[in-house]
Amino acid sequence: MGRKIVVALGGNAILSKDASASAQQKALLDTAQHLVKFIENGDQLIISHGNGPQVGNLLLQQAGGSTPENPEMPLDTAVAMTQGSIGYWMQNAMNRVLKEKGMDKTVATVVTQVEVSPDDPAFTNPTKPIGPFMSKDEADEAKAENPNFTFVEDAGRGYRRVVPSPKPINVVETQAVNTLVDAGIVPISVGGGGIPVVTKDGNLEGREAVIDKDFASEKLAELVGADALIILTAVENIFVNFNKPDQKKLEHVTVSELEKYIDEDQFAKGSMLPKVQAAIDFVKATKSEAVVTALDNIDGFINDGSGTIISAD
Numbered sequence: 110m111g112r113k114i115v116v117a118l119g120g121n122a123i124l125s126k127d128a129s130a131s132a133q134q135k136a137l138l139d140t141a142q143h144l145v146k147f148i149e150n151g152d153q154l155i156i157s158h159g160n161g162p163q164v165g166n167l168l169l170q171q172a173g174g175s176t177p178e179n180p181e182m183p184l185d186t187a188v189a190m191t192q193g194s195i196g197y198w199m200q201n202a203m204n205r206v207l208k209e210k211g212m213d214k215t216v217a218t219v220v221t222q223v224e225v226s227p228d229d230p231a232f233t234n235p236t237k238p239i240g241p242f243m244s245k246d247e248a249d250e251a252k253a254e255n256p257n258f259t260f261v262e263d264a265g266r267g268y269r270r271v272v273p274s275p276k277p278i279n280v281v282e283t284q285a286v287n288t289l290v291d292a293g294i295v296p297i298s299v300g301g302g303g304i305p306v307v308t309k310d311g312n313l314e315g316r317e318a319v320i321d322k323d324f325a326s327e328k329l330a331e332l333v334g335a336d337a338l339i340i341l342t343a344v345e346n347i348f349v350n351f352n353k354p355d356q357k358k359l360e361h362v363t364v365s366e367l368e369k370y371i372d373e374d375q376f377a378k379g380s381m382l383p384k385v386q387a388a389i390d391f392v393k394a395t396k397s398e399a400v401v402t403a404l405d406n407i408d409g410f411i412n413d414g415s416g417t418i419i420s421a422d
């Protein structure tokens with residue numbers, strides 16, 4: 110048996126500018142060409158992915174067409190819907206690539222609930238950007254129509270709606286994911302960070318939020334006993350002094366070195382910081398390695414160990 114790895118896919122794996130189904134499916138076909146290299150390498154793959162743009166777009170579509178007889182769905186249900194749609198695209202893309210390569214492997218999406226605390230302070234402090242970027246005027250107009258919504262400026266790129274993003278504390282379908290892995294199936298799980306649920310009167314109940322997919326992937330990796338957490342994004346390495354003339358890529362780095370860089374504010378909130386924190390959490394919990402690298406560096410990572418590799422002190 111190869112290494113059991115959880116691979117978290119960044120936004121660039123699914124969506125660039127064109128949010129049509131066909132463009133996202135095309136992007137995922139390219140992503141599948143990269144991901145399949147882990148399977149060729151003998152790894153037991155578990156795939157997770159984000160949904161920020163897609164779930165926000167879905168809410169907007171629903172708001173546009175809803176009537177009292179055909180009401181909008183709440184955010185937890187919308188997250189489930191994006192797990193289904195993105196999971197379908199991903200399965201379909203993986204099926205095609207595996208078939209091309211003559212590999213007999215099943216890929217299956219698990220609609221995954223992720224437990225959060227009902228008292229998580231995130232519920233009263235929305236921070237997770239979803240949906241499209243807007244101009245200031247568009248954001249003001251959307252706010253006037255929806256006074257309960259919050260819009261923030263996102264890293265100089267425009268305004269976006271933000272929603273609560275509580276921390277994952279448990280992945281409800283962990284055993285189902287492990288059972289699929291044991292059967293040689295590639296599961297897609299905690300899509301969009303998982304469907305946020307809380308325990309109420311002994312049952313699970315949905316909550317309107319979007320969990321960060323890097324934190325959810327970390328929790329899943331921990332719970333399934335993964336040998337590695339691999340976070341794939343648009344950059345090959347984590348950098349210090351990122352985008353400055355003296356930027357330096359990190360290749361092999363320990364938890365305490367990364368913590369020192371966090372204290373120096375080296376990682377942007379809402380982009381690289383959650384990846385770094387998820388990597389640290391995984392390494393601390395398991396003593397196994399976490400990796401942050403680019404989707405198109407999977408070959409480089411497998412063959413030469415390139416990327417940023419985070420290990421215990």
Ligand SMILES: Nc1ncnc2c1ncn2[C@@H]1O[C@H](COP(=O)(O)OP(=O)(O)O)[C@@H](O)[C@H]1O
Pocket residue numbers: 118119120121159341342343344346347348349350351375376377379380381382
């Ligand atoms: N210190 C840093 N090192 C590397 N990348 C950084 C750093 N700070 C910010 N970034 C940016 O963070 C991005 C990854 O975050 P983001 O695009 O939100 O993730 P995702 O791939 O999950 O969608 C990188 O592509 C890079 O542009």
Ligand SMILES: NC(=O)OP(=O)(O)O
Pocket residue numbers: 119120158159160161162301302319320321322323
């Ligand atoms: N759920 C989530 O973290 O999605 P993005 O990575 O697309 O923001």
